[in-house]
Amino acid sequence: MERTRVNLLGIELDNPVIPASGTFGYGREFAGLYDIDILGTFSFKGTTLHPRLGNPLPRIAEAPSGMLNAVGLQNPGVDKVISEELPNLSKIFHKPVMANVSGFSIEEYAETCRRLDACAQVGWLEVNISCPNVHHGGMSFGTDPVQAAAVTKAVKAVTSKPIIMKLSPNVTDIVSIAKACADAGADGVSLINTLMGMRIDLRTRRPVIANVTGGLSGPAVFPVALRMVYQVARAVSVPVVGMGGVSSAEDVLEMMMAGATAVEVGAANLVDPFACKRIIEDLPGIMDKYGIETLDSLKTGGSTAG
């Protein structure tokens, strides 16, 4: 375990493997399958100030080496998460958890973060800025450096825990957004969220997803995600959490060589519920294969990405 340990913003993780938000619920479904305490941590379902049903069905479509989703941030709302999900979580997971937060206005982000910041179980707040801003014609906060910085500042002002801004890849220059967040006080950044896409059903000649578009994730996005993590890690001095298509221990190492401090695993959990367990078990052997003594050494010059 020593060899796979990493430090994410002051908290030691036994390993860098973190199930990504929206693919692990609040832990319940997986706790019945394996001991989820083996995880570094996990990022729970995107939580908003008010409960949300999400989008109409169908919300899911298949893609080559991946999937599209338009779940639409279905969640029970922050109060129920605090009163029901977190107490349940304390029985099945005994490490700090990453609280993933979404919002549709700056005030909403700040209020949801403020409430979760007060929860002892929460180790980090991961702020998903891929959501549309209702006060700006629905344009995503994550596509505008000014808006991204404004969310970061508002959240930082009302919290004490490390803030990780989760970036959207649906932008011309993700580095400028990452820099804007870091300059506004973000303690770290995570990337990537899903890439916007669509599918059409040849039989009905209509989009498969009721919402028309959905977010692409899975192995299909891995090279894009890796490139973005590499560029951002070079441009900012705060830690980067890498994700997008990670499905194996090899992928985890690749992400870390690109500059990630820890790595999230999303869609892989859905098609193989044991994906994170398998990755964690495989890590030491794959590290041996590539002559990696400790994961820490990748950060301190052991990589070609220095």
Add this chain to the structure above:
Amino acid sequence: MRQVNYTILENAPLTASVYRMALRGDTSPITAPGQFVNLRLDGLYLRRPISVCDVDGDMLTLIYKVVGKGTEQLSRMQPGEALDALSGLGNGYDLACAGDRPVLIGGGVGVPPLYYLAKKLIEAGRAVAVCLGFNTRDELFYENEFRALGCDARVATVDGSYGTKGFVTAILPDAPTHYFACGPEPMLKAVFRALDCPGQLSFEARMGCGFGACMGCTCETLTGYKRICKDGPVMRKEELLWNAQG
């Protein structure tokens, strides 16, 4: 729910596009008729959900229709090959409220899960009527299998080429104690409208995971938001939004 590697024993057509597959492996995760398995297929990212048609010791039977890439690939698999499944998914039918004279109503590939259900109800001493709906005679399957269990099996075809001409609603028995339905949504809605007794209906949705993790399949009911894969696929008639829609 458990991940199981089944071995294919048999995979043969029942009609031009419907296949029956017999598998051997751990069936203990399957605890009720109406549950499903989610199958991993080479080169396809998402698993494919298929209902449990029958369980007998360590034998699992599935019946599926070839409609796209995944089911086409499934139809080409050979005996002896392994199939990775998440097994025992979903809630399944609740048999306790069937009463003495339940009716089972299936349309097309909604028919398969009713077989295991009929078997269990007959074992429990119920008088089981089964109403099977198909488009045409060539698509018919399992009529004789239901009869062999001891069911009162009735068939309707839309074009009248076999059995009664029309929809399954044309062949419903008088005054059943409970109904169990599985089939395309228009059929479910017609059954919902036609019968006054309590009932349970099985729904489909495009699924990301099949075990409750992704919220890809959630629908609204009178008793709250339900994930079709985990809180369903079987819903009680009383909880459907259709009740509120006149």
